Amino acid sequence: MDIIRNIPDLRIYRKKINPNFRIGLVPTMGALHEGHATLAQASVKENDLTIVSIFVNPTQFGPNEDFERYPRDLEKDARMLAGLGVDAIFAPSTQEVYPAKAQFYFDIKDLDQKLCGASRPGHMNGVVQVVSILFHLVQPTHAYFGLKDYQQCRIIQTLVEELHFPLEVVPCPIIREEDGLAMSSRNVYLNREEREQALFLSQTLNAIQARRSEFSSINEIQNFALKELDKFPLVKLDYFEVLNGKTLEDLSSLDPSFQPHLFIAAYLGKTRLIDNMAFGD
Numbered sequence: 142m143d144i145i146r147n148i149p150d151l152r153i154y155r156k157k158i159n160p161n162f163r164i165g166l167v168p169t170m171g172a173l174h175e176g177h178a179t180l181a182q183a184s185v186k187e188n189d190l191t192i193v194s195i196f197v198n199p200t201q202f203g204p205n206e207d208f209e210r211y212p213r214d215l216e217k218d219a220r221m222l223a224g225l226g227v228d229a230i231f232a233p234s235t236q237e238v239y240p241a242k243a244q245f246y247f248d249i250k251d252l253d254q255k256l257c258g259a260s261r262p263g264h265m266n267g268v269v270q271v272v273s274i275l276f277h278l279v280q281p282t283h284a285y286f287g288l289k290d291y292q293q294c295r296i297i298q299t300l301v302e303e304l305h306f307p308l309e310v311v312p313c314p315i316i317r318e319e320d321g322l323a324m325s326s327r328n329v330y331l332n333r334e335e336r337e338q339a340l341f342l343s344q345t346l347n348a349i350q351a352r353r354s355e356f357s358s359i360n361e362i363q364n365f366a367l368k369e370l371d372k373f374p375l376v377k378l379d380y381f382e383v384l385n386g387k388t389l390e391d392l393s394s395l396d397p398s399f400q401p402h403l404f405i406a407a408y409l410g411k412t413r414l415i416d417n418m419a420f421g422d
């Protein structure tokens with residue numbers, strides 16, 4: 142497995158690849174877990190060559206977020222990816238990716254107005270910025286994204302459609318710990334009590350989905366989620382929303398044709414966690 146640290150080396154590597162190859166790209170911020178591994182495995186299986194990028198992208202972090210303390214361990218990540226049959230890691234420095242102050246800002250419309258887009262101003266701009274750069278540099282035919290970051294995945298799919306990037310976005314299912322908590326690089330921040338109470342997210346989504354036939358309105362679902370919250374005193378809710386799973390717009394009803402989708406974000410101490418689940422059969 143090659144570890145490529147700068148853009149000139151990536152360009153040389155890219156030029157040598159057979160033009161008929163299917164090339165999978167898995168963009169990550171490192172501190173890899175089984176969720177990332179599943180994306181990499183899907184890419185290795187479905188492509189002739191897989192490149193995993195590892196880059197903690199400063200432009201998608203807000204000023205009071207965890208950019209500095211975000212976990213970084215390239216050696217450990219490289220061991221995991223080598224074992225999965227990944228061909229190359231692209232792990233550039235910040236200076237390499239952003240040699241100058243960016244002059245372009247992505248003003249994302251409807252898809253950015255809710256959920257993490259609303260809670261983290263500028264976050265999705267940073268995501269689209271770095272993903273566009275990676276697409277231009279790596280030129281993959283297929284790019285793998287996890288549905289844990291559902292809104293991010295929808296925005297990237299739309300970016301690829303609107304800007305005609307010649308590649309296919311492959312959404313991958315959420316990978317969970319045995320007790321249901323969605324895997325995240327940020328889970329390492331949680332102390333024992335926070336880790337226990339983090340189950341609020343997945344348990345609430347599962348409970349709503351299990352009782353789906355009992356709900357006749359979005360309000361009822363929201364009230365149920367708020368009642369669950371009372372059982373988890375350490376949890377500070379950021380949002381709980383039921384939205385159209387395709388457009389991420391508000392729903393007028395739970396009609397299955399709107400593909401209702403549950404979204405949740407909450408703080409455990411300083412750690413912000415997210416989860417989501419389709420609602421309905």
Ligand code: AMP
Nearest residue numbers: 169170176286287289290314315316324
């Ligand atoms: P990150 O390193 O957090 O930027 O994530 C890199 C990619 O892995 C993104 O496409 C995420 O959606 C995906 N990912 C992270 N956690 C999970 C998970 N638990 N299950 C599936 N995909 C995930």
